[in-house]
Amino acid sequence: MSADNSPQQHGPADGETRRDFLFLTAAAFGAVGAGSVAWPFIDQMNPAADTLAMSTTEVDLSPIEPGQAITVMWQGKPVFVRRRTPEEIKMAEDVDITTLRDPQTDEARVQKPEWLILVGICTHLGCVPQGQKSTDVRGEFGGWFCPCHGSHYDTSGRIRKGPAPKNLAVPKYTFLSDKSIRIG
Amino acid sequence: MGSKERKAFDNPVIEWVDSRLPVFTMMQKEYGVFPTPRNFNYFWNFGAIAMVMLITMIVTGITLAMHYDPNAANAFNSVERIMRDVNHGWMIRYLHANGASFFFIAVYIHIFRGLFYGSYKKPRELLWILGMLIFLLMMATGFMGYVLPWGQMSFWGATVITNLFSAIPLVGDSIVTLLWGGFSVDNPTLNRFFALHFLLPFVIVGVVFLHVWALHVTGSNNPLGIDVKGEQDTLPFHPYYTMKDTFGLVVFLIIYVAFTFFMPNSLGHPDNYIPANPLVTPPHIVPEWYFLPFYAMLRAITFDFSLYLCGAGAIGGYLIYQYAWRKAPDECCKSLTVPLLLAAVVLGVPGALLAFFKDVPALHGVIDMIPFKSVSLMPAKLGGVLTMFGSIAVLFILPFLDNHPVRSALFRPWFKPAVLVLLVVFIVLGVCGSKPAEGFWVPLAQIMTLAYFSFFLIAIPYFNNNEPVLKLPNSIHEAILAVPKSLVIGLLAIGLLAYAPSAAEAKVRADSEQPSPSAPEDKAEVPPVAEEATPAEAPATAEEGAAIAPEAKEGESEHAAPASEEAAHPAEGAHHAVPLPRQDWGFQGPFGTYDRAALQRGFQVYKQVCSACHSMKRVAYRNLSALGYTEGQIKTVAAEASITDGPNDEGEMFDRPGRPSDHFKSPYANDNQAKAANNGALPPDLSLIVKARVGGPDYIYGILTGYEAPPAGVELASTQHWNKYMPGNKIAMPPPLGDGAVSYEDSTPTTVDQYARDVVEFLAWASEPEMEERKQTGLKVIFYLVIFAGLLYAVKRKIWAKVH
Ligand code: FES
Numbered sequence: 012m013s014a015d016n017s018p019q020q021h022g023p024a025d026g027e028t029r030r031d032f033l034f035l036t037a038a039a040f041g042a043v044g045a046g047s048v049a050w051p052f053i054d055q056m057n058p059a060a061d062t063l064a065m066s067t068t069e070v071d072l073s074p075i076e077p078g079q080a081i082t083v084m085w086q087g088k089p090v091f092v093r094r095r096t097p098e099e100i101k102m103a104e105d106v107d108i109t110t111l112r113d114p115q116t117d118e119a120r121v122q123k124p125e126w127l128i129l130v131g132i133c134t135h136l137g138c139v140p141q142g143q144k145s146t147d148v149r150g151e152f153g154g155w156f157c158p159c160h161g162s163h164y165d166t167s168g169r170i171r172k173g174p175a176p177k178n179l180a181v182p183k184y185t186f187l188s189d190k191s192i193r194i195g
Numbered sequence: 196m197g198s199k200e201r202k203a204f205d206n207p208v209i210e211w212v213d214s215r216l217p218v219f220t221m222m223q224k225e226y227g228v229f230p231t232p233r234n235f236n237y238f239w240n241f242g243a244i245a246m247v248m249l250i251t252m253i254v255t256g257i258t259l260a261m262h263y264d265p266n267a268a269n270a271f272n273s274v275e276r277i278m279r280d281v282n283h284g285w286m287i288r289y290l291h292a293n294g295a296s297f298f299f300i301a302v303y304i305h306i307f308r309g310l311f312y313g314s315y316k317k318p319r320e321l322l323w324i325l326g327m328l329i330f331l332l333m334m335a336t337g338f339m340g341y342v343l344p345w346g347q348m349s350f351w352g353a354t355v356i357t358n359l360f361s362a363i364p365l366v367g368d369s370i371v372t373l374l375w376g377g378f379s380v381d382n383p384t385l386n387r388f389f390a391l392h393f394l395l396p397f398v399i400v401g402v403v404f405l406h407v408w409a410l411h412v413t414g415s416n417n418p419l420g421i422d423v424k425g426e427q428d429t430l431p432f433h434p435y436y437t438m439k440d441t442f443g444l445v446v447f448l449i450i451y452v453a454f455t456f457f458m459p460n461s462l463g464h465p466d467n468y469i470p471a472n473p474l475v476t477p478p479h480i481v482p483e484w485y486f487l488p489f490y491a492m493l494r495a496i497t498f499d500f501s502l503y504l505c506g507a508g509a510i511g512g513y514l515i516y517q518y519a520w521r522k523a524p525d526e527c528c529k530s531l532t533v534p535l536l537l538a539a540v541v542l543g544v545p546g547a548l549l550a551f552f553k554d555v556p557a558l559h560g561v562i563d564m565i566p567f568k569s570v571s572l573m574p575a576k577l578g579g580v581l582t583m584f585g586s587i588a589v590l591f592i593l594p595f596l597d598n599h600p601v602r603s604a605l606f607r608p609w610f611k612p613a614v615l616v617l618l619v620v621f622i623v624l625g626v627c628g629s630k631p632a633e634g635f636w637v638p639l640a641q642i643m644t645l646a647y648f649s650f651f652l653i654a655i656p657y658f659n660n661n662e663p664v665l666k667l668p669n670s671i672h673e674a675i676l677a678v679p680k681s682l683v684i685g686l687l688a689i690g691l692l693a694y695a696p697s698a699a700e701a702k703v704r705a706d707s708e709q710p711s712p713s714a715p716e717d718k719a720e721v722p723p724v725a726e727e728a729t730p731a732e733a734p735a736t737a738e739e740g741a742a743i744a745p746e747a748k749e750g751e752s753e754h755a756a757p758a759s760e761e762a763a764h765p766a767e768g769a770h771h772a773v774p775l776p777r778q779d780w781g782f783q784g785p786f787g788t789y790d791r792a793a794l795q796r797g798f799q800v801y802k803q804v805c806s807a808c809h810s811m812k813r814v815a816y817r818n819l820s821a822l823g824y825t826e827g828q829i830k831t832v833a834a835e836a837s838i839t840d841g842p843n844d845e846g847e848m849f850d851r852p853g854r855p856s857d858h859f860k861s862p863y864a865n866d867n868q869a870k871a872a873n874n875g876a877l878p879p880d881l882s883l884i885v886k887a888r889v890g891g892p893d894y895i896y897g898i899l900t901g902y903e904a905p906p907a908g909v910e911l912a913s914t915q916h917w918n919k920y921m922p923g924n925k926i927a928m929p930p931p932l933g934d935g936a937v938s939y940e941d942s943t944p945t946t947v948d949q950y951a952r953d954v955v956e957f958l959a960w961a962s963e964p965e966m967e968e969r970k971q972t973g974l975k976v977i978f979y980l981v982i983f984a985g986l987l988y989a990v991k992r993k994i995w996a997k998v999h
Binding site (some may be wrong): 033034036037040041044051052054055056057059060061062064065067074 | 254255258261262276279280281282283284286287815817844854855856979980982983986987989990993
């Protein structure tokens with residue numbers, strides 16, 4: 012291709028500017044278009060409408076005895092529902108929160124002291140801690156113990172020892188009655 | 196690509212990479228400075244367009260695969276979930292479904308361009324063959340993709356096409372069992388089709404790579420068909436053809452998105468919105484439009500190959516060989532020509548009688564006298580399959596059939612009309628393929644099949660030896676195209692513009708006329724423009740034919756239980772449904788929206804009347820927010836239903852009040868219970884009913900308002916009713932609506948007509964809840980693309996200004 016056909020070499024200065032402006036406009040227009048096309052193809056990976064709609068779970072608390080715990084599924088995750096004994100509640104309340112890695116009072120983590128509701132996912136890297144069954148190891152603080160990398164949680168679900176950075180999360184829940192809750 | 200002659204890049208990062216792996220040098224060489232003939236017309240855009248469509252299909256396909264479930268029990272549901280719940284799912288699916296059609300449109304134009312300008316000829320034979328391989332792979336991929344939604348057409352298309360292989364002697368049935376992974380099309384078939392549908396596009400990418408590689412070895416052909424003589428004949432690919440291709444691409448995309456957003460189902464079949472049912476075949480099975488010409492050739496072979504036909508064929512073949520394929524016939528053959536012709540006629544007459552006139556009563560006496568008439572050398576089934584595959588095979592060997600020295604049809608006085616006739620033949624075959632195989636469509640398809648093969652096996656060889664060789668221009672540079680470029684663009688634009696309204700009109704006609712199975716011939720006239728238009732319109736038009744081909748919708752499984760016999764065999768049906776009047780719906784047209792008040796009234800009618808028998812499984816209570824209900828109202832509505840849930844901790848199922856996330860409760864526990872309660876006729880689920888019927892809302896409205904007393908002399912069973920709009924007229928559903936049956940809260944009249952209108956509006960919404968968003972998005976996209984096309988055209992002109 013000989014050089015004299017090349018568009019860059021020709022034209023008076025004002026034509027040059029107008030052409031550059033045209034090229035830039037077209038390029039910018041194309042880029043905006045490409046960007047807007049990309050979005051639906053990314054957003055499709057977000058939860059679909061039916062997934063979002065299924066985001067509450069109701070739990071009947073009546074069969075749970077003091078000291079017992081059950082695990083229910085909420086949004087595909089385990090939720091720990093534990094009916095604490097008075098001793099466990101006392102243990103949780105007596106802790107000096109200034110010594111905690113993620114300082115939080117027990118009151119801030121429960122609606123009714125008897126019922127501790129937690130998302131059962133270790134805040135380290137996502138394993139499910141042990142301690143729901145009475146036969147489980149509950150760690151040095153009587154709450155939960157995550158076997159993956161050794162995180163210990165207390166009877167309020169707060170991180171006390173091990174690599175996890177945060178307390179076990181408390182999901183949004185409401186008491187529908189004394190004996191039932193809705194999570195989510 | 197040797198690094199020795201590599202020129203250094205200024206950018207240090209590019210230079211660092213390029214000196215280790217010269218991808219940038221290669222891009223520069225193959226797509227930057229690549230010398231390209233300067234006289235391309237817009238038909239040369241379609242290679243690049245096809246490439247973009249392939250990428251579009253892969254991107255949309257992979258995203259769909261993230262949500263699709265290739266399981267016979269759930270495939271249909273997962274597709275509907277994509278349409279209703281997945282973010283932008285409806286858009287991605289419609290882009291994919293219509294993208295297949297537009298990929299084929301681009302490829303068909305690309306192929307015809309190659310045919311017309313002789314791009315298949317030396318030295319580009321292998322390039323052509325690789326292209327045909329891509330076409331074949333596309334057909335396999337397209338077919339398997341159409342199976343995945345697992346609707347009625349998916350299922351029966353899969354059954355029919357896989358059964359083609361059963362025509363193979365001896366091993367055919369085993370091959371079919373192997374393909375199915377069972378004794379019918381079923382879950383294993385769906386699983387493997389999904390796996391292959393995912394794989395084959397990447398095989399296509401591989402072959403496309405070879406195709407482009409081969410192109411870059413020989414260089415492009417051009418409209419004159421003469422070789423590039425030197426630099427003055429070419430332009431660098433960039434920016435000249437990158438810009439021209441981009442402009443053409445954007446124009447093509449405008450049409451593509453217009454279909455995707457405004458008539459996304461016009462290239463599909465309503466039947467595919469009915470879940471697959473292995474017990475009921477839809478009355479009129481048609482493949483996707485892009486297969487129709489080949490499908491027509493498959494069906495054209497309705498006759499066994501008798502001794503006589505084969506004898507006449509052998510003699511005919513010998514004479515064709517002597518007179519068309521050879522420069523001059525042998526001396527001995529010359530003297531034998533007359534006796535051979537006579538023999539061919541003597542054999543041909545009984546052969547033709549047996550093949551084509553068996554059903555003419557007047558000739559029965561004559562036919563009965565033919566000896567050995569039951570001896571058949573090849574059954575019709577195998578003949579049809581071989582013809583269909585042969586029609587593709589001749590395309591593969593075309594480079595070796597045609598050795599005329601001139602490439603472009605512009606300089607071939609005989610080839611040019613012949614190849615245009617071939618185009619018409621191909622289109623007519625497509626129309627034939629979309630019609631029921633009866634009446635005059637059968638002989639028409641037979642003649643067209645003969646014409647198709649004659650082009651390749653008689654005309655082309657004959658032209659080799661006899662077509663005059665015209666004087667060609669000395670070089671591309673000298674031959675300033677006689678036809679101004681604007682004329683080509685103008686023709687293309689006229690063709691496309693003419694097509695859109697005619698397609699719309701055809702659709703209107705389909706909608707306005709009753710989907711009566713009895714009047715197929717007079718329905719789907721092809722808009723005449725298609726005949727002279729570019730190949731882009733050709734296949735699309737053929738498809739339109741298919742889309743509007745009337746079908747008897749209500750199968751055995753539905754209302755028409757006892758009447759379905761008549762529905763399927765219109766010729767014998769004594770009574771025809773009357774034409775379906777076209778209603779004025781506010782939700783139609785590019786700006787149409789649903790009327791919220793009508794939707795709410797329609798929901799009330801559904802709830803108080805229809806829901807007694809009809810389920811609506813795909814709609815959830817939460818979706819009612821689109822009707823304008825508040826969250827509280829939806830909760831109340833949902834709570835009225837008692838939903839079976841469980842098992843609970845004791846392992847028992849229990850009932851609880853419905854929640855917004857629940858889907859509409861079905862009136863019956865399962866289909867068998869529904870049938871038992873309705874005299875054996877299953878009331879169809881209404882979630883998709885408007886999309887699943889030819890005529891859509893007009894049809895549903897027609898059925899709801901079409902009840903009449905049967906005409907005198909018609910016997911109806913006690914469970915049947917007379918409906919003037921029902922195909923076959925007999926319907927199991929008793930008249931559902933009566934004046935005053937539902938009391939509206941506002942002052943809207945409580946008449947059957949009003950109820951029908953309202954409930955149809957509601958059902959249309961249930962079928963296409965995404966409709967308003969779809970049209971709004973479509974308007975934005977088209978607005979954007981039109982402006983972008985204008986900008987690109989200005990850019991292109993600026994760049995080309997120096998050349999012209
Ligand atoms: S995931 Fe629990 S300690 Fe690492």
